[in-house]
Amino acid sequence: MIIKSKPLTPFFFKSGAWLLGLLFKRRFNKMVINEVPVKPNHSYILMCNHFSFWDGFWAYYLCRKVLWKEGGMKRMYIMSLKKQMEKNPWLRYCGSFSVDPGRRSIKESFEYAAEVLAEPGNLLIFYPQGKLESCHVKRIQFEHGLAEIVPIIKGKCQLFWSSNIIEYFESIKPSVYFHMLDCGTANDFNFNALQQHINQHHREALQRTVRYTDELF
Template identity: 70%
Template sequence: MIIKAKPLPPFFFRCGAILIGWLLKRRFNKLVISDVDVRPDHSYLLMCNHFSFLDGILAYYLCAKVLKKKNVMKHLYIMSLKKQMQKNKWLKYCGSFSVDPGKRSIQESFDYAAEVLSTPGNVLLFYPQGNLESSHVRHIQFQDGLREIVPQVKGHCQLIWSSNLMEYFESTKPSIYFNLLDCGTSREFDFEALKQNVNTHHRLAIAKNIRFTKEP
């Protein structure tokens, strides 16, 4: 049995966004978002590369700046490992629901994710890699979860990818670059094409953020 989510009400999400924005601006030199066209009256599957323990906070900030600011977002849901939710019971009250890889309940988690994405305004934060990797890996390895979730979505769902990269350059504080990509909708979903498009975008994002270095 999965642990289901209790997403934050809009007022508390806004309060959290203000606090997180303040903390991130103290911790980081720059937070740079390359914007993307957001389709109204959709749900949103936000996919990011998984490179640090700060990923959830960074994605929360991204949702506030891109989706909440454009007034298309109602509730944020996050797929989280069951063992983490059992240790941190407060996670369910921030929109987390459990997934337990290798167990029978994983299909229930996928079904629940599709149900969440079948409601316009809901946002599901999803890390396709399934594991932590450096933000500078040249290839994003996708697990099969998306193949199970997206075809079940009823209604209109926009798929958005963000390659989140951290660099220092001339500052003692790091900067975060959010490189967004519109991956189409659930009705156009092609898993192989999505993987190819994301990886092309990710390599271009790395090249852009490296600045002057040209690789063979």
């Protein structure tokens, strides 16, 4: 059986985002977002690369800055490992629901995600890699969870990707660069084509941010 979520109310979502903003001003040099258009009256999946403790907080920040607008997102959900939710029960009250890879309940988790995304304004934060890897890897390998969820979504759902890259350059504090990509809607979904598109975007994001020479790409 999965652990279902209790998403934050708008008041607590905005309050949490405000507090995060204060923390980020102290912790990071700058937060640079390359935005993309948000389709109104859709549900949303925000996919990000998964490489650090900060990933969930950055996704939260990105939601508030880009997706939380009139006709956009209203509630945030996160698919989290069941063992993490059992250790940290408070995650449920921040929108997390459980997934337990390798167990029969994983199908229930996918169906719950699709049920959530059937309602306009709901947003799911999703990490398709399924594991931590450096933000500087040049190829991102997806697990198949996304391919199980998207085809069973009923309603209009827009998909986003963000390549989040951290660098220091001239500062003693790191800067975070959010390179967003509009991945179309659930009606356009093709798992293999999406993975190729995201990998091309991620390599280009690295090249723009990290300043590698062309030979390394």
